[in-house]
Amino acid sequence: MLSNDSITIKRSPGRPVTIDPEAVAALALRIFAERGYEQTSMEDIAREAHVGRKTLYRHFANKADLVWGGMGPVIEASAAAFDSAPAEPLPANAILDGLREAVLAGIAAIPDLAVTRGRLRLIAEHPELLSRSQEYLGTRHEQTRSYLTARGIPEDTARYLCAALSGALFEAWLQWAAHDDSDPAPYLRRALAVLRLG
């Protein structure tokens, strides 16, 4: 996509990167789905990707990151939606509308819904992957909290709301993945409905 004829990437001197992390992650996702997550070692992935095991660890912090890493853009997009939020004062439950807007904006950031569904199903099936949710989803807590507190929500309430939101939304994504509906929006909306802001 990048580095086409018009846009040339500025490269520093030094050996160029030989592998495409996204392709490797996709390969790993396929292998995990076929043979099982625990049954597949990092060396297996490295071998099939024609890459050294050490190199694999340079591009992915750990084994779970091969699966969770792909969720990064979605989470960032969802968090970034707060930056373009309109107001600073404190409307009543319009705050929840802002939350919903940000959450739904995350959907648009997903390049391939089918791949994401496969990723989430894999996560749902493996406790080790499931337990990593906070590690990645917790990224947006900071932004969500500041969004809430800036609109008049008390400090501690904002904390609990973030925690509840995070849990409910993740559950919604898992539910969407477990079913066959193409649009995750209804699931996310229903999850948001269990929160109370007043």
Added chain:
Amino acid sequence: MLSNDSITIKRSPGRPVTIDPEAVAALALRIFAERGYEQTSMEDIAREAHVGRKTLYRHFANKADLVWGGMGPVIEASAAAFDSAPAEPLPANAILDGLREAVLAGIAAIPDLAVTRGRLRLIAEHPELLSRSQEYLGTRHEQTRSYLTARGIPEDTARYLCAALSGALFEAWLQWAAHDDSDPAPYLRRALAVLRLG
């Protein structure tokens, strides 16, 4: 406490257990707090407890279980409170009162608040321990969900409520641990307040 003069424990034939798991967990908790969680190996714990490393793994599923295991009684007590819940039909937001009651019942099951606070502070400081929350807190989801659905809450809403509840309550416990108030009840009450059941 048990096996006093009146109550005699029926013992199967075979070598008796030589270690006290609770004492070992308490020891581990102290060592972790002193030297750090990652910096302390299972072999370190085993050595100081005068126990083989293999034996340690027989009583604790993994390293995190040395810390999280102690939360078991609290979680069970909280879940058991649903069994003694009064009604089956569907009051309006009296359901939330039942939830609150169950949650507060968990507090009574804590033998030593100071130890629990230390445990939670340790958990809060270490991402690896923090990520295990679902693994242990998820135990009561089944019971909480059936409590909600039996009282008229739709299946999917109950799911999202459980997820939100779990996240918010855990955050409340962490907040209580981070502060110095002796009673965790107010924190839990505020966390419950972010939920909506209607």
Added chain:
DNA sequence: AACTATATGGCACTCTGTGTCATTATGGAA
């Protein structure tokens, strides 16, 4: 005393994740 049942712990193994370091491949300067 012999037998049975259970806990222990030593040993070896796989896998994860990290640190070290020589090697390799590039862009740029001489």
Added chain:
DNA sequence: TTCCATAATGACACAGAGTGCCATATAGTT
């Protein structure tokens, strides 16, 4: 072109988590 600085690679070694196997130890039972 040749040399050099730079950055990615992968081989090697290592510590620690977690598991399986098995000999040993300690109890109750016959």
